[in-house]
Amino acid sequence: MSIEELEFFLDIATEAALAGGAELISYWGNLQNIQEKGSPGNLVTEADKAAEEVIIKVLQRHLPEHGILSEEAGELGSRKSRYLWAIDPLDGTTNFAHQYPFSASSVGLLIDGVPQVGVVFNPILEELFRAAKGLGATRNRKPISVSKTTTLQKSLVITGFAYDRRETTDNNYKEFCQMCHLTQGVRRSGCASYDLSSIACGRADGYWERGLSPWDIAAGIVVLEEAGGKVTAYNSSPFDIKSGKILATNGKIHDLMSKALIETPPLAHWNTEY
Ligand code: IPD
Ligand code: CA
Ligand code: CA
Numbered sequence: 001m002s003i004e005e006l007e008f009f010l011d012i013a014t015e016a017a018l019a020g021g022a023e024l025i026s027y028w029g030n031l032q033n034i035q036e037k038g039s040p041g042n043l044v045t046e047a048d049k050a051a052e053e054v055i056i057k058v059l060q061r062h063l064p065e066h067g068i069l070s071e072e073a074g075e076l077g078s079r080k081s082r083y084l085w086a087i088d089p090l091d092g093t094t095n096f097a098h099q100y101p102f103s104a105s106s107v108g109l110l111i112d113g114v115p116q117v118g119v120v121f122n123p124i125l126e127e128l129f130r131a132a133k134g135l136g137a138t139r140n141r142k143p144i145s146v147s148k149t150t151t152l153q154k155s156l157v158i159t160g161f162a163y164d165r166r167e168t169t170d171n172n173y174k175e176f177c178q179m180c181h182l183t184q185g186v187r188r189s190g191c192a193s194y195d196l197s198s199i200a201c202g203r204a205d206g207y208w209e210r211g212l213s214p215w216d217i218a219a220g221i222v223v224l225e226e227a228g229g230k231v232t233a234y235n236s237s238p239f240d241i242k243s244g245k246i247l248a249t250n251g252k253i254h255d256l257m258s259k260a261l262i263e264t265p266p267l268a269h270w271n272t273e274y
Contacts, residue, residue, distance in 0.1 A: 001111060006132040013085075013107045013119040013219075014130055016058040020051040020089050020105030021123030024096070028124060034097050039163035043093045048072055051089035051105055059085050059107075071215045084110045086218035091120075092191030101125055106193035108218025115241070118219030120193040129197040129223045137226035139201050146228045146250035147202040152182045152260065155205040155253055158195045160188055162211025162244075172210055178264040179208075179257075196220025196248055200227035206249035206257045208234065214241045221248070230254045234261045 027047035034045050052072050059068060060076075063083070068076040070087040085107065090096055092103035101124040109117035116133040129144075131137035137144050149155050157179055165171040180186050187204065189195055193216060195207045200223045218241065221231050230251040231239045236258045239246065249257055 001116065001133070003135065006117060006135060009109050009117045010119070010130060010132040010135070012059065012062045013109060013117050014128070015062075016055045016087075017105045017107045017119040017121040017219075018128070019058050020055040020107070021121040023047070023051040023054050024090060024103065024105060025123045026050075028096070029099055031097060040166070041094065042163040043097055044072060045090070045093060045097060047096060048090040048093055052087065055087055055089050055105065055107060059087075069214060071213065082112050084113075086110060086115075086214040088193060088213075088215040091193045091216060092189070095190045100190065102189040102191040102194050104191055104193045104197075106215065106219045108215075108220075108222060110214070110218055110241070113241075115218045115221045118222030120197045120219050120223060122191075122194055127197070129200065129220075131200075131223040131226035133222065133226070135226065137200055137223045139197070144201040144227050146200060146224070147205050148252065149205040149250060150252045152253060152256050153184070155183045155257075156185050156187065156203075157183050157257070158187045158189060158198060158204050158207040160190065160192060160195065160209045160212075162209070164211055170210060174264050174267045175208065175261055177267065178260055182260055192216040193220040196224045199229055199248055199250065200224040202227075202250070206247070206253050208247045208257065208261060210245045212244045212246060217241070217246060221246075224248050232258070234258060 066083040067081040068085045088106040091106045096103040104122045107119045120129040231248045
């Protein structure tokens with residue numbers, strides 16, 4: 001993929017995410033229609049749908065031959081294309097419904113299955129994260145890079161809990177306790193794309209989560225990797241976007257965090273002697 005092509009796709013992703021964000025802002029504090037879908041607490045609103053419509057319009061106008069995977073609309077366009085846009089028009093719907101300001105439009109492009117272009121736009125805090133493979137990452141058009149933290153004791157880390165947490169024992173509760181114990185703090189923003197972007201700009205040092213979909217993380221992965229971060233499975237093996245399980249760090253605490261996650265004791269046998 002040439003630099004010119006990646007820049008072209010990055011501009012289109014930016015146009016789409018900004019359009020989605022503008023749509024979201026028009027519903028901020030003014031939602032009329034909040035519904036649950038699937039698991040309890042998994043919300044969808046008219047803002048999700050309106051933002052999705054404008055994002056898809058932008059992509060289809062510029063790139064009608066590309067495939068699209070969007071949270072509410074599902075799969076659109078060619079399934080044979082090398083290019084797949086993974087879109088979360090409103091990442092952080094629960095936050096948005098409560099006017100908690102961590103929500104974003106997330107637009108990522110996978111080329112041959114690999115995330116290569118990503119834009120995450122939080123229209124409430126007016127933060128625009130952009131990246132493309134080999135071109136670096138920016139926040140509001142200024143270069144960003146990951147933190148320099150090298151120990152868990154000095155780290156601030158982020159996680160989240162999927163909507164199926166009441167239906168599975170793999171609910172991230174024990175890992176959450178483990179990381180609370182080992183680090184300076186664990187945050188849960190409720191917006192995966194923004195979490196990855198927060199690691200990318202050095203506000204926090206590591207992020208892990210399970211139960212994610214490609215649209216939650218495709219764009220943020222590119223932002224983080226281009227800011228110098230590392231993305232793998234919990235056990236440090238190569239990341240598989242379909243697994244829904246991600247360990248994403250500044251690179252320097254990656255092995256420590258991986259070890260802590262895979263060696264997490266069961267809650268009943270919690271060891272307070274760390
Ligand atoms: C959710 C958010 C949240 C994460 C959930 C996601 P949504 O996306 O990214 O941080 O913990 O697993 O599903 O439903 O607000 O688009
Ligand atoms: Ca999401
Ligand atoms: Ca969403």
